[in-house]
Amino acid sequence: MADARTEPVISLRAVTAELGGRPVLRGIDLTVARGEVVALLGANGSGKSTAVRTVIGQVPVTGGAVEIFGTPRRRFRDWARVGYVPQRTTAAGGVPATVTEVVTSGRLSRARFGVLRKADRAAVTDALEQVGMADRAKDSVSALSGGQHQRVLIARALVSEPELLIMDEPMAGVDLASQEVLAATLRHQVEQGASVLLVLHELGPLEPLIDRAVVLRDGCVLHDGPPPKAVGQHALPGHDHVHPHDADAAPVRTGLLT
Amino acid sequence: MEFLNYAFMQRALLAAALVGVTAPAVGIYLVQRRQALMGDGIGHVAMTGVGLGFLLSTSPVWMATAVAVVGAVAMELIRWYGKTRGDIALAMLFYGGMAGGVMLINIAPGGSNANLSSYLFGSLSTVSDDDVTAICLLAAFVVLVTVGLRRQLFAVSQDEEFARVTGLPVRALNLLTAVTAAVTVTVAMRVVGLLLVSALMVVPVAAAQQLTRSFAATFAIAVAIGISVTLGGTVTSYYQDVPPGATIVLLTIGVFIVLTLLATPLARRRARASAARDAACTADVPGARGTADEVTV
Numbered sequence: 001m002a003d004a005r006t007e008p009v010i011s012l013r014a015v016t017a018e019l020g021g022r023p024v025l026r027g028i029d030l031t032v033a034r035g036e037v038v039a040l041l042g043a044n045g046s047g048k049s050t051a052v053r054t055v056i057g058q059v060p061v062t063g064g065a066v067e068i069f070g071t072p073r074r075r076f077r078d079w080a081r082v083g084y085v086p087q088r089t090t091a092a093g094g095v096p097a098t099v100t101e102v103v104t105s106g107r108l109s110r111a112r113f114g115v116l117r118k119a120d121r122a123a124v125t126d127a128l129e130q131v132g133m134a135d136r137a138k139d140s141v142s143a144l145s146g147g148q149h150q151r152v153l154i155a156r157a158l159v160s161e162p163e164l165l166i167m168d169e170p171m172a173g174v175d176l177a178s179q180e181v182l183a184a185t186l187r188h189q190v191e192q193g194a195s196v197l198l199v200l201h202e203l204g205p206l207e208p209l210i211d212r213a214v215v216l217r218d219g220c221v222l223h224d225g226p227p228p229k230a231v232g233q234h235a236l237p238g239h240d241h242v243h244p245h246d247a248d249a250a251p252v253r254t255g256l257l258t
Numbered sequence: 259m260e261f262l263n264y265a266f267m268q269r270a271l272l273a274a275a276l277v278g279v280t281a282p283a284v285g286i287y288l289v290q291r292r293q294a295l296m297g298d299g300i301g302h303v304a305m306t307g308v309g310l311g312f313l314l315s316t317s318p319v320w321m322a323t324a325v326a327v328v329g330a331v332a333m334e335l336i337r338w339y340g341k342t343r344g345d346i347a348l349a350m351l352f353y354g355g356m357a358g359g360v361m362l363i364n365i366a367p368g369g370s371n372a373n374l375s376s377y378l379f380g381s382l383s384t385v386s387d388d389d390v391t392a393i394c395l396l397a398a399f400v401v402l403v404t405v406g407l408r409r410q411l412f413a414v415s416q417d418e419e420f421a422r423v424t425g426l427p428v429r430a431l432n433l434l435t436a437v438t439a440a441v442t443v444t445v446a447m448r449v450v451g452l453l454l455v456s457a458l459m460v461v462p463v464a465a466a467q468q469l470t471r472s473f474a475a476t477f478a479i480a481v482a483i484g485i486s487v488t489l490g491g492t493v494t495s496y497y498q499d500v501p502p503g504a505t506i507v508l509l510t511i512g513v514f515i516v517l518t519l520l521a522t523p524l525a526r527r528r529a530r531a532s533a534a535r536d537a538a539c540t541a542d543v544p545g546a547r548g549t550a551d552e553v554t555v
Contacts, residue, residue, distance in 0.1 A: 078425075086417065094291070096472060096473065097416060101412065102416065105416060105417075105424070108421075114407065114409035143528070143529070
Protein backbone atom coordinates (compact mmCIF):
# COMPACT_ATOMS: atom_id res chain seq x y z
CA MET A 1 0.00 0.00 0.00
CA ALA A 2 2.84 2.36 0.90
CA ASP A 3 4.39 1.89 -2.55
CA ALA A 4 1.10 2.47 -4.31
CA ARG A 5 0.55 5.67 -2.36
CA THR A 6 3.89 7.14 -3.37
CA GLU A 7 3.32 6.67 -7.10
CA PRO A 8 2.11 10.06 -8.37
CA VAL A 9 -1.03 10.18 -10.50
CA ILE A 10 -0.36 13.83 -11.31
CA SER A 11 3.10 15.32 -11.44
CA LEU A 12 3.96 18.90 -12.41
CA ARG A 13 7.64 19.83 -12.33
CA ALA A 14 8.82 23.42 -12.78
CA VAL A 15 5.77 24.14 -14.93
CA THR A 16 5.48 27.59 -16.45
CA ALA A 17 2.53 28.85 -18.45
CA GLU A 18 1.29 32.16 -19.78
CA LEU A 19 -2.06 33.55 -20.79
CA GLY A 20 -1.99 36.28 -23.42
CA GLY A 21 1.75 36.76 -22.96
CA ARG A 22 1.40 37.32 -19.21
CA PRO A 23 3.17 34.71 -17.06
CA VAL A 24 0.58 32.96 -14.89
CA LEU A 25 2.61 30.02 -13.62
CA ARG A 26 6.25 30.76 -12.80
CA GLY A 27 7.57 27.25 -12.27
CA ILE A 28 5.33 25.26 -9.96
CA ASP A 29 5.81 21.75 -8.61
CA LEU A 30 2.70 19.80 -7.76
CA THR A 31 2.17 16.10 -7.19
CA VAL A 32 -0.88 14.07 -6.32
CA ALA A 33 -0.08 10.59 -5.04
CA ARG A 34 -2.39 7.63 -5.55
CA GLY A 35 -5.33 7.82 -3.17
CA GLU A 36 -4.43 11.31 -2.05
CA VAL A 37 -6.79 14.30 -1.86
CA VAL A 38 -4.96 17.52 -2.65
CA ALA A 39 -6.52 20.97 -2.47
CA LEU A 40 -5.10 23.74 -4.59
CA LEU A 41 -5.74 27.02 -2.81
CA GLY A 42 -4.96 30.63 -3.51
CA ALA A 43 -6.45 34.02 -4.14
CA ASN A 44 -8.11 35.03 -7.40
CA GLY A 45 -5.48 35.25 -10.11
CA SER A 46 -2.94 33.14 -8.23
CA GLY A 47 -2.88 30.60 -11.09
CA LYS A 48 -4.71 27.71 -9.46
CA SER A 49 -7.22 27.20 -12.27
CA THR A 50 -4.46 27.58 -14.85
CA ALA A 51 -2.41 24.91 -13.07
CA VAL A 52 -5.30 22.47 -13.32
CA ARG A 53 -5.91 23.39 -16.93
CA THR A 54 -2.32 22.55 -17.83
CA VAL A 55 -2.98 19.05 -16.48
CA ILE A 56 -5.94 18.51 -18.80
CA GLY A 57 -4.18 20.18 -21.71
CA GLN A 58 -6.49 23.16 -21.96
CA VAL A 59 -3.62 25.57 -21.34
CA PRO A 60 -0.29 24.86 -23.08
CA VAL A 61 2.79 24.84 -20.87
CA THR A 62 5.77 26.97 -21.85
CA GLY A 63 8.22 25.02 -19.70
CA GLY A 64 8.53 22.12 -17.29
CA ALA A 65 6.91 18.70 -17.39
CA VAL A 66 3.34 17.52 -16.81
CA GLU A 67 2.70 13.83 -16.26
CA ILE A 68 -0.55 11.95 -15.68
CA PHE A 69 -0.27 8.40 -14.34
CA GLY A 70 3.45 8.57 -15.14
CA THR A 71 2.86 9.39 -18.82
CA PRO A 72 3.80 12.77 -20.31
CA ARG A 73 0.54 14.63 -20.88
CA ARG A 74 1.06 14.93 -24.63
CA ARG A 75 1.20 11.17 -24.97
CA PHE A 76 -1.51 10.42 -22.39
CA ARG A 77 -4.55 8.82 -24.05
CA ASP A 78 -6.25 6.88 -21.27
CA TRP A 79 -8.73 9.65 -20.45
CA ALA A 80 -11.35 7.25 -19.07
CA ARG A 81 -9.18 7.13 -15.92
CA VAL A 82 -9.69 10.88 -15.40
CA GLY A 83 -12.93 12.54 -14.32
CA TYR A 84 -12.99 16.30 -14.80
CA VAL A 85 -15.41 18.83 -13.33
CA PRO A 86 -14.85 22.22 -14.96
CA GLN A 87 -15.68 25.50 -13.35
CA ARG A 88 -19.40 25.97 -13.82
CA THR A 89 -19.37 28.71 -16.41
CA THR A 90 -20.74 27.16 -19.58
CA ALA A 91 -23.98 26.46 -17.76
CA ALA A 92 -25.93 25.11 -20.73
CA GLY A 93 -25.62 24.98 -24.49
CA GLY A 94 -27.99 26.75 -26.83
CA VAL A 95 -30.18 23.66 -27.23
CA PRO A 96 -32.08 21.91 -24.42
CA ALA A 97 -30.45 18.77 -23.06
CA THR A 98 -31.61 16.41 -20.35
CA VAL A 99 -29.61 15.48 -17.29
CA THR A 100 -29.17 11.99 -18.75
CA GLU A 101 -27.87 13.33 -22.05
CA VAL A 102 -25.29 15.51 -20.33
CA VAL A 103 -24.11 12.74 -18.00
CA THR A 104 -23.96 10.25 -20.89
CA SER A 105 -21.45 12.48 -22.70
CA GLY A 106 -19.02 11.70 -19.85
CA ARG A 107 -19.19 8.04 -20.79
CA LEU A 108 -17.77 8.59 -24.29
CA SER A 109 -14.26 7.97 -22.99
CA ARG A 110 -15.35 4.37 -22.49
CA ALA A 111 -17.97 4.03 -25.26
CA ARG A 112 -15.46 5.06 -27.88
CA PHE A 113 -17.63 4.97 -30.97
CA GLY A 114 -20.61 6.44 -29.18
CA VAL A 115 -22.40 3.10 -29.06
CA LEU A 116 -24.00 2.72 -25.65
CA ARG A 117 -24.26 -0.72 -24.14
CA LYS A 118 -26.21 -1.87 -21.12
CA ALA A 119 -23.23 -1.28 -18.84
CA ASP A 120 -22.94 2.31 -20.07
CA ARG A 121 -26.57 3.05 -19.31
CA ALA A 122 -26.22 1.42 -15.89
CA ALA A 123 -23.17 3.60 -15.19
CA VAL A 124 -25.21 6.72 -16.02
CA THR A 125 -27.98 5.69 -13.61
CA ASP A 126 -25.41 4.84 -10.95
CA ALA A 127 -23.60 8.18 -11.28
CA LEU A 128 -26.90 10.05 -11.02
CA GLU A 129 -27.83 8.09 -7.91
CA GLN A 130 -24.49 8.92 -6.30
CA VAL A 131 -25.22 12.65 -6.55
CA GLY A 132 -28.91 12.24 -5.70
CA MET A 133 -30.17 13.38 -9.10
CA ALA A 134 -31.70 10.12 -10.39
CA ASP A 135 -35.22 11.54 -10.05
CA ARG A 136 -34.28 14.45 -12.33
CA ALA A 137 -32.81 12.26 -15.08
CA LYS A 138 -35.29 13.36 -17.73
CA ASP A 139 -35.35 17.04 -16.81
CA SER A 140 -33.69 19.73 -18.85
CA VAL A 141 -30.43 20.91 -17.27
CA SER A 142 -31.51 24.50 -17.77
CA ALA A 143 -34.33 23.95 -15.24
CA LEU A 144 -31.87 23.07 -12.45
CA SER A 145 -30.54 25.26 -9.67
CA GLY A 146 -26.83 26.04 -9.44
CA GLY A 147 -26.24 23.30 -6.90
CA GLN A 148 -28.19 20.71 -8.86
CA HIS A 149 -26.34 21.65 -12.01
CA GLN A 150 -23.03 21.16 -10.26
CA ARG A 151 -24.16 17.72 -9.10
CA VAL A 152 -24.92 16.82 -12.70
CA LEU A 153 -21.43 17.92 -13.78
CA ILE A 154 -19.95 15.75 -11.04
CA ALA A 155 -22.06 12.79 -12.16
CA ARG A 156 -20.75 13.39 -15.68
CA ALA A 157 -17.20 13.12 -14.33
CA LEU A 158 -17.97 10.00 -12.27
CA VAL A 159 -19.73 8.11 -15.06
CA SER A 160 -16.48 6.93 -16.66
CA GLU A 161 -15.55 5.37 -13.29
CA PRO A 162 -12.32 7.35 -13.06
CA GLU A 163 -9.35 6.75 -10.74
CA LEU A 164 -8.49 10.43 -10.67
CA LEU A 165 -10.93 13.28 -10.13
CA ILE A 166 -9.97 16.83 -11.06
CA MET A 167 -12.42 19.48 -9.89
CA ASP A 168 -12.22 23.21 -10.46
CA GLU A 169 -14.12 25.08 -7.71
CA PRO A 170 -16.78 22.39 -7.24
CA MET A 171 -18.39 24.29 -4.38
CA ALA A 172 -18.72 27.65 -6.13
CA GLY A 173 -22.33 28.76 -6.43
CA VAL A 174 -23.61 25.64 -4.69
CA ASP A 175 -26.34 25.73 -2.05
CA LEU A 176 -25.70 24.07 1.29
CA ALA A 177 -27.80 20.96 0.64
CA SER A 178 -25.87 20.29 -2.56
CA GLN A 179 -22.56 21.00 -0.83
CA GLU A 180 -23.36 18.22 1.64
CA VAL A 181 -24.25 15.83 -1.19
CA LEU A 182 -21.02 16.71 -2.99
CA ALA A 183 -18.92 16.20 0.13
CA ALA A 184 -20.56 12.79 0.71
CA THR A 185 -20.01 11.81 -2.93
CA LEU A 186 -16.38 12.78 -2.74
CA ARG A 187 -15.91 10.90 0.53
CA HIS A 188 -17.36 7.80 -1.11
CA GLN A 189 -15.00 8.17 -4.08
CA VAL A 190 -11.98 8.56 -1.78
CA GLU A 191 -13.02 5.47 0.17
CA GLN A 192 -13.11 3.59 -3.13
CA GLY A 193 -9.49 4.62 -3.70
CA ALA A 194 -9.86 7.60 -6.02
CA SER A 195 -7.19 10.30 -6.11
CA VAL A 196 -8.48 13.87 -6.15
CA LEU A 197 -7.13 17.26 -7.15
CA LEU A 198 -9.46 20.08 -6.10
CA VAL A 199 -9.23 23.76 -6.83
CA LEU A 200 -10.85 25.53 -3.91
CA HIS A 201 -11.37 29.06 -2.83
CA GLU A 202 -11.67 27.92 0.76
CA LEU A 203 -11.58 24.51 2.43
CA GLY A 204 -15.19 24.63 3.63
CA PRO A 205 -17.14 21.39 4.13
CA LEU A 206 -14.48 19.36 2.30
CA GLU A 207 -11.82 20.14 4.91
CA PRO A 208 -11.95 16.73 6.69
CA LEU A 209 -11.26 14.92 3.39
CA ILE A 210 -8.17 16.86 2.41
CA ASP A 211 -4.78 15.25 2.95
CA ARG A 212 -2.62 18.06 1.68
CA ALA A 213 -2.99 21.65 0.54
CA VAL A 214 -0.91 23.49 -2.02
CA VAL A 215 -1.25 27.24 -1.83
CA LEU A 216 -0.37 29.37 -4.86
CA ARG A 217 0.44 33.05 -4.94
CA ASP A 218 1.30 34.93 -8.14
CA GLY A 219 2.02 31.68 -9.97
CA CYS A 220 4.41 30.29 -7.35
CA VAL A 221 3.90 27.63 -4.68
CA LEU A 222 3.67 29.38 -1.31
CA HIS A 223 2.85 26.37 0.84
CA ASP A 224 2.77 22.61 0.28
CA GLY A 225 1.81 20.56 3.28
CA PRO A 226 -1.00 19.98 5.75
CA PRO A 227 -4.13 22.04 5.08
CA PRO A 228 -3.68 25.49 6.60
CA LYS A 229 -5.62 26.08 9.81
CA ALA A 230 -8.39 28.61 9.73
CA VAL A 231 -6.15 31.35 11.13
CA GLY A 232 -3.44 30.71 8.57
CA GLN A 233 -6.00 30.53 5.82
CA HIS A 234 -7.40 33.87 6.84
CA ALA A 235 -3.92 35.29 6.73
CA LEU A 236 -3.61 34.44 3.03
CA PRO A 237 -3.43 37.44 0.76
CA GLY A 238 -6.71 38.05 -0.99
CA HIS A 239 -8.70 35.88 1.34
CA ASP A 240 -12.25 37.18 1.34
CA HIS A 241 -13.03 36.51 5.01
CA VAL A 242 -16.01 34.22 4.80
CA HIS A 243 -16.31 31.75 7.61
CA PRO A 244 -16.79 28.27 6.22
CA HIS A 245 -17.51 26.70 9.60
CA ASP A 246 -20.40 29.00 10.33
CA ALA A 247 -22.87 27.09 8.15
CA ASP A 248 -25.87 29.37 8.63
CA ALA A 249 -23.94 32.44 7.60
CA ALA A 250 -22.30 30.78 4.57
CA PRO A 251 -22.90 33.08 1.62
CA VAL A 252 -24.36 31.75 -1.59
CA ARG A 253 -21.60 32.00 -4.12
CA THR A 254 -22.16 33.29 -7.59
CA GLY A 255 -19.98 30.81 -9.44
CA LEU A 256 -18.07 33.64 -11.09
CA LEU A 257 -15.04 33.44 -8.82
CA THR A 258 -11.87 32.50 -10.65
CA MET B 259 -51.24 16.26 -56.69
CA GLU B 260 -50.84 16.99 -60.41
CA PHE B 261 -47.55 18.76 -59.70
CA LEU B 262 -45.93 15.36 -59.14
CA ASN B 263 -46.25 14.68 -62.88
CA TYR B 264 -43.68 17.32 -63.75
CA ALA B 265 -40.05 16.29 -63.73
CA PHE B 266 -38.93 19.73 -62.54
CA MET B 267 -41.30 19.50 -59.58
CA GLN B 268 -40.05 16.01 -58.70
CA ARG B 269 -36.49 17.35 -58.66
CA ALA B 270 -37.53 20.43 -56.74
CA LEU B 271 -39.37 18.42 -54.08
CA LEU B 272 -36.49 15.98 -53.65
CA ALA B 273 -33.95 18.79 -53.32
CA ALA B 274 -36.23 20.67 -50.94
CA ALA B 275 -36.80 17.64 -48.71
CA LEU B 276 -33.06 16.96 -48.50
CA VAL B 277 -32.45 20.54 -47.44
CA GLY B 278 -35.27 20.21 -44.91
CA VAL B 279 -33.39 17.30 -43.33
CA THR B 280 -29.80 18.49 -43.54
CA ALA B 281 -30.07 22.16 -42.60
CA PRO B 282 -31.59 21.64 -39.13
CA ALA B 283 -29.45 18.52 -38.58
CA VAL B 284 -26.29 20.62 -38.81
CA GLY B 285 -27.88 23.76 -37.47
CA ILE B 286 -28.67 22.15 -34.11
CA TYR B 287 -24.94 21.79 -33.35
CA LEU B 288 -24.27 25.37 -34.41
CA VAL B 289 -27.10 26.62 -32.20
CA GLN B 290 -25.84 24.45 -29.34
CA ARG B 291 -22.39 26.01 -29.51
CA ARG B 292 -23.96 29.45 -29.92
CA GLN B 293 -22.66 29.98 -33.45
CA ALA B 294 -26.10 30.32 -34.96
CA LEU B 295 -24.93 32.78 -37.59
CA MET B 296 -22.03 30.67 -38.83
CA GLY B 297 -24.21 29.34 -41.66
CA ASP B 298 -24.80 32.88 -42.81
CA GLY B 299 -21.05 33.54 -42.88
CA ILE B 300 -20.38 30.39 -44.87
CA GLY B 301 -23.12 31.44 -47.29
CA HIS B 302 -21.31 34.72 -47.91
CA VAL B 303 -18.02 32.94 -48.51
CA ALA B 304 -19.67 30.42 -50.84
CA MET B 305 -20.53 33.31 -53.21
CA THR B 306 -16.88 33.45 -54.21
CA GLY B 307 -17.19 29.77 -55.12
CA VAL B 308 -20.22 30.45 -57.30
CA GLY B 309 -18.34 33.26 -59.04
CA LEU B 310 -15.34 31.02 -59.52
CA GLY B 311 -17.58 28.33 -60.98
CA PHE B 312 -18.85 30.76 -63.62
CA LEU B 313 -15.37 32.10 -64.34
CA LEU B 314 -13.90 28.65 -64.88
CA SER B 315 -17.08 27.33 -66.55
CA THR B 316 -17.32 24.47 -64.04
CA SER B 317 -20.28 23.49 -61.88
CA PRO B 318 -21.06 26.35 -59.47
CA VAL B 319 -22.41 23.83 -56.93
CA TRP B 320 -19.14 21.90 -56.62
CA MET B 321 -17.04 25.05 -56.77
CA ALA B 322 -19.18 26.66 -54.07
CA THR B 323 -18.78 23.52 -51.97
CA ALA B 324 -15.00 23.65 -52.28
CA VAL B 325 -14.77 27.35 -51.41
CA ALA B 326 -17.32 27.08 -48.59
CA VAL B 327 -15.35 24.21 -47.05
CA VAL B 328 -12.13 26.25 -47.22
CA GLY B 329 -13.95 29.23 -45.72
CA ALA B 330 -15.49 27.17 -42.92
CA VAL B 331 -12.13 25.65 -42.03
CA ALA B 332 -10.61 29.14 -42.03
CA MET B 333 -13.35 30.32 -39.64
CA GLU B 334 -12.65 27.40 -37.33
CA LEU B 335 -8.91 28.16 -37.39
CA ILE B 336 -9.61 31.82 -36.61
CA ARG B 337 -11.71 30.68 -33.66
CA TRP B 338 -8.72 28.67 -32.30
CA TYR B 339 -5.90 31.07 -32.83
CA GLY B 340 -7.25 34.58 -33.21
CA LYS B 341 -9.11 34.93 -29.95
CA THR B 342 -8.83 38.68 -29.53
CA ARG B 343 -9.76 40.01 -32.96
CA GLY B 344 -11.66 36.93 -34.13
CA ASP B 345 -14.85 38.82 -34.90
CA ILE B 346 -13.03 41.32 -37.12
CA ALA B 347 -11.28 38.52 -39.00
CA LEU B 348 -14.61 36.77 -39.52
CA ALA B 349 -16.20 39.97 -40.80
CA MET B 350 -13.42 40.35 -43.35
CA LEU B 351 -13.85 36.75 -44.43
CA PHE B 352 -17.63 37.15 -44.84
CA TYR B 353 -17.59 40.37 -46.80
CA GLY B 354 -14.45 39.49 -48.72
CA GLY B 355 -16.25 36.32 -49.83
CA MET B 356 -19.32 38.25 -50.92
CA ALA B 357 -17.38 40.94 -52.76
CA GLY B 358 -15.19 38.27 -54.36
CA GLY B 359 -18.28 36.51 -55.69
CA VAL B 360 -19.73 39.68 -57.23
CA MET B 361 -16.36 40.57 -58.76
CA LEU B 362 -15.64 37.13 -60.23
CA ILE B 363 -19.07 36.71 -61.76
CA ASN B 364 -18.79 40.08 -63.50
CA ILE B 365 -15.35 39.18 -64.89
CA ALA B 366 -16.65 35.79 -66.10
CA PRO B 367 -17.49 35.71 -69.82
CA GLY B 368 -21.21 36.27 -70.21
CA GLY B 369 -21.68 36.44 -66.45
CA SER B 370 -23.64 39.14 -64.65
CA ASN B 371 -25.22 39.76 -61.29
CA ALA B 372 -28.41 38.32 -62.74
CA ASN B 373 -26.77 34.85 -62.67
CA LEU B 374 -25.87 35.40 -59.05
CA SER B 375 -29.42 36.10 -58.02
CA SER B 376 -30.51 32.47 -58.48
CA TYR B 377 -27.81 31.43 -56.01
CA LEU B 378 -28.52 34.23 -53.56
CA PHE B 379 -32.23 33.55 -53.25
CA GLY B 380 -32.54 30.05 -54.67
CA SER B 381 -33.99 28.87 -57.93
CA LEU B 382 -35.79 25.68 -57.20
CA SER B 383 -37.52 25.28 -60.56
CA THR B 384 -34.22 25.31 -62.46
CA VAL B 385 -32.62 22.51 -60.40
CA SER B 386 -31.06 20.19 -62.96
CA ASP B 387 -30.45 16.46 -62.85
CA ASP B 388 -26.78 17.14 -62.16
CA ASP B 389 -27.75 19.41 -59.28
CA VAL B 390 -29.97 16.69 -57.84
CA THR B 391 -27.13 14.17 -58.00
CA ALA B 392 -24.77 16.57 -56.25
CA ILE B 393 -27.37 17.45 -53.63
CA CYS B 394 -28.10 13.75 -52.91
CA LEU B 395 -24.42 12.92 -52.44
CA LEU B 396 -23.75 15.93 -50.21
CA ALA B 397 -26.92 15.34 -48.17
CA ALA B 398 -25.92 11.72 -47.58
CA PHE B 399 -22.59 12.92 -46.19
CA VAL B 400 -24.32 15.43 -43.91
CA VAL B 401 -26.79 12.89 -42.53
CA LEU B 402 -24.04 10.34 -41.97
CA VAL B 403 -22.00 12.82 -39.91
CA THR B 404 -24.80 14.49 -37.96
CA VAL B 405 -26.60 11.28 -37.02
CA GLY B 406 -23.68 8.85 -36.86
CA LEU B 407 -21.52 11.08 -34.67
CA ARG B 408 -24.36 12.67 -32.72
CA ARG B 409 -23.03 11.75 -29.27
CA GLN B 410 -19.53 13.00 -30.03
CA LEU B 411 -20.78 16.21 -31.67
CA PHE B 412 -23.19 16.75 -28.79
CA ALA B 413 -20.38 16.43 -26.24
CA VAL B 414 -18.06 18.79 -28.12
CA SER B 415 -20.79 21.37 -28.73
CA GLN B 416 -22.06 21.20 -25.15
CA ASP B 417 -18.72 21.60 -23.36
CA GLU B 418 -15.57 21.66 -25.43
CA GLU B 419 -13.22 21.69 -22.46
CA PHE B 420 -14.85 18.65 -20.91
CA ALA B 421 -14.96 16.84 -24.25
CA ARG B 422 -11.19 17.19 -24.50
CA VAL B 423 -10.80 15.45 -21.14
CA THR B 424 -12.94 12.53 -22.33
CA GLY B 425 -10.27 12.05 -25.00
CA LEU B 426 -12.46 13.03 -27.94
CA PRO B 427 -10.56 14.46 -30.92
CA VAL B 428 -12.06 17.90 -30.32
CA ARG B 429 -10.26 19.73 -33.10
CA ALA B 430 -11.06 17.10 -35.69
CA LEU B 431 -14.72 17.12 -34.63
CA ASN B 432 -14.85 20.92 -34.78
CA LEU B 433 -13.39 20.88 -38.27
CA LEU B 434 -15.84 18.18 -39.29
CA THR B 435 -18.73 20.29 -38.00
CA ALA B 436 -17.44 23.27 -39.99
CA VAL B 437 -17.05 21.20 -43.15
CA THR B 438 -20.48 19.65 -42.72
CA ALA B 439 -22.02 23.08 -42.25
CA ALA B 440 -20.29 24.27 -45.42
CA VAL B 441 -21.60 21.28 -47.37
CA THR B 442 -25.10 21.95 -46.06
CA VAL B 443 -24.92 25.55 -47.19
CA THR B 444 -24.20 24.47 -50.74
CA VAL B 445 -26.90 21.78 -50.60
CA ALA B 446 -29.39 24.48 -49.64
CA MET B 447 -28.04 27.05 -52.08
CA ARG B 448 -30.28 26.09 -55.00
CA VAL B 449 -33.35 25.71 -52.79
CA VAL B 450 -33.47 28.72 -50.48
CA GLY B 451 -30.37 30.60 -51.60
CA LEU B 452 -27.14 31.55 -49.88
CA LEU B 453 -28.63 34.53 -48.09
CA LEU B 454 -31.53 32.57 -46.58
CA VAL B 455 -29.83 29.24 -45.83
CA SER B 456 -28.97 30.17 -42.27
CA ALA B 457 -32.67 30.59 -41.48
CA LEU B 458 -33.31 26.91 -42.22
CA MET B 459 -30.37 25.90 -40.03
CA VAL B 460 -31.45 27.95 -37.04
CA VAL B 461 -35.20 28.63 -37.01
CA PRO B 462 -36.47 24.99 -37.05
CA VAL B 463 -34.15 24.29 -34.08
CA ALA B 464 -35.37 27.37 -32.25
CA ALA B 465 -38.98 26.38 -32.98
CA ALA B 466 -38.47 22.76 -31.85
CA GLN B 467 -36.92 23.74 -28.54
CA GLN B 468 -40.06 25.62 -27.57
CA LEU B 469 -41.56 22.17 -27.00
CA THR B 470 -38.65 20.01 -25.87
CA ARG B 471 -36.44 19.29 -22.90
CA SER B 472 -34.00 16.89 -24.57
CA PHE B 473 -31.48 17.22 -27.36
CA ALA B 474 -32.72 14.06 -29.10
CA ALA B 475 -36.31 15.32 -29.25
CA THR B 476 -35.15 18.76 -30.41
CA PHE B 477 -33.20 17.10 -33.23
CA ALA B 478 -36.15 14.97 -34.35
CA ILE B 479 -38.72 17.77 -34.22
CA ALA B 480 -36.39 20.28 -35.92
CA VAL B 481 -35.88 17.88 -38.83
CA ALA B 482 -39.63 17.22 -39.01
CA ILE B 483 -40.28 20.96 -39.14
CA GLY B 484 -37.54 21.32 -41.74
CA ILE B 485 -39.08 18.75 -44.09
CA SER B 486 -42.61 20.11 -43.58
CA VAL B 487 -41.70 23.69 -44.41
CA THR B 488 -39.47 22.90 -47.38
CA LEU B 489 -42.08 20.63 -48.98
CA GLY B 490 -44.92 22.95 -47.99
CA GLY B 491 -43.11 25.98 -49.33
CA THR B 492 -42.28 24.26 -52.61
CA VAL B 493 -45.87 23.19 -53.22
CA THR B 494 -47.17 26.63 -52.23
CA SER B 495 -44.82 28.28 -54.70
CA TYR B 496 -46.12 25.96 -57.44
CA TYR B 497 -49.71 27.03 -56.90
CA GLN B 498 -49.27 30.66 -55.93
CA ASP B 499 -46.30 31.66 -58.12
CA VAL B 500 -44.31 33.04 -55.20
CA PRO B 501 -40.52 32.60 -54.74
CA PRO B 502 -39.98 29.21 -52.99
CA GLY B 503 -36.94 30.25 -50.94
CA ALA B 504 -38.70 33.18 -49.32
CA THR B 505 -41.90 31.16 -48.89
CA ILE B 506 -40.01 28.39 -47.07
CA VAL B 507 -38.26 30.81 -44.72
CA LEU B 508 -41.45 32.73 -43.92
CA LEU B 509 -43.28 29.45 -43.27
CA THR B 510 -40.50 28.40 -40.87
CA ILE B 511 -40.77 31.64 -38.96
CA GLY B 512 -44.55 31.16 -38.88
CA VAL B 513 -44.07 27.71 -37.34
CA PHE B 514 -41.72 29.22 -34.77
CA ILE B 515 -44.29 31.84 -33.76
CA VAL B 516 -47.14 29.32 -33.51
CA LEU B 517 -45.06 26.88 -31.42
CA THR B 518 -43.86 29.68 -29.15
CA LEU B 519 -47.46 30.73 -28.47
CA LEU B 520 -48.48 27.12 -27.83
CA ALA B 521 -45.48 26.43 -25.61
CA THR B 522 -45.79 29.30 -23.16
CA PRO B 523 -48.46 27.61 -21.00
CA LEU B 524 -46.56 24.32 -21.28
CA ALA B 525 -43.33 25.85 -19.97
CA ARG B 526 -45.21 27.44 -17.08
CA ARG B 527 -46.74 24.14 -16.08
CA ARG B 528 -43.34 22.40 -16.19
CA ALA B 529 -41.73 25.12 -14.08
CA ARG B 530 -44.48 24.79 -11.48
CA ALA B 531 -44.15 21.00 -11.40
CA SER B 532 -40.40 21.09 -10.96
CA ALA B 533 -40.58 23.84 -8.33
CA ALA B 534 -43.04 21.73 -6.36
CA ARG B 535 -40.69 18.76 -6.54
CA ASP B 536 -37.75 20.85 -5.35
CA ALA B 537 -39.70 22.03 -2.34
CA ALA B 538 -40.66 18.46 -1.46
CA CYS B 539 -37.20 16.94 -1.69
CA THR B 540 -35.31 19.57 0.29
CA ALA B 541 -37.99 20.04 2.94
CA ASP B 542 -35.92 18.09 5.46
CA VAL B 543 -33.10 20.66 5.34
CA PRO B 544 -34.81 23.75 6.72
CA GLY B 545 -33.09 27.03 6.10
CA ALA B 546 -30.68 25.52 3.62
CA ARG B 547 -32.28 26.95 0.52
CA GLY B 548 -30.72 30.07 -0.85
CA THR B 549 -31.52 32.16 -3.88
CA ALA B 550 -29.53 29.74 -6.03
CA ASP B 551 -32.27 27.20 -5.47
CA GLU B 552 -34.86 29.09 -7.41
CA VAL B 553 -35.80 27.47 -10.65
CA THR B 554 -35.06 29.56 -13.68
CA VAL B 555 -36.77 28.78 -16.93
